[in-house]
Amino acid sequence: MPENPFPYSDTNKRYLTQSYYLKKRFGQKVMKISLNCGFTCPNIDGSKGYGGCTFCLSGSGGFGGERGRPVTEQFYEVKERMNRKWSEGRYIPYFQANTNTYAPAWRLRELYEEALGLPNVVGLAISTRPDCVDDETLDLLEELSGQTYLTVELGLQTIHDKTAERLNRCHSSDDFFKCTERLHGRGINVCAHIINGLPGEDHSMMLQTVRALAGLPIHQVKIHLLHILRGTKLAEDYFHGEFILPTLEEYVETVCAQLEILPPEVIIGRITGDGGRDVLEAPLWSLKKFTVMNEIDKKLARENRWQGKLYGNGQRT
């Protein structure tokens, strides 16, 4: 195997992992604590749409604490579970479930400040939609960003508006561009979520999404694999044969190619999905998450590829 030429790694990883970045920045292990604060979503309650995105199973935060319980209680409960596996470290409360800026700014302040006041908390991550950050919320986020390591996670999923319509996203890629610009303009870190394997998208379309991100001031990218979850509209479409899912080999190649396109300083928050075993219909190969990650590592090493190898370099399609 060739030596690892990727500069931001002290393991076999040829991309900038979140754990590497956080360890370098804070000098010790930093763990994210998923929270569910009982938010809904404008794409569920009718403000933007009904029924939500076709892949979404009543919101995107199935792994958070119990819905709507106080932040402090949820934090300690999740932290205790984590501390069975890892010893004490630093923590980033992650407002994950549904749309976590979808409330008046005074209420958001209460929740965010409660989380920030918890012991050994070094940052906040807030997941939301790009059409759901109003000016008052932006002011609040700017203020918090001056106090802590804040990342606002925006669901983009795809740069292709036709696909987004098919998924009932009810926002455009332009909404994402504008929100990224507004957040970045206030000095706030942006994380973009994308999904590989969406209906009607081929390998080159998935690379186009990443190519668009490579030209933006993005702090982090989370690459998900499309999961077909029981009970969703997407599951109906899938079982009606309206689209097919990538194989493991195809998925691995797409992720490797995307990593090559992204700038080397962009943190890769994830490179596969995390569908719950109890609700996942397909692809079942994705349940072996470490196999997927290992296959990506092996392919990058075997073919001497790494994150950023093609960044600013004509980039293949």
Ligand code: SF4
């Ligand atoms: S925007 Fe997020 S929470 Fe809302 S329906 Fe779509 S995936 Fe679910």
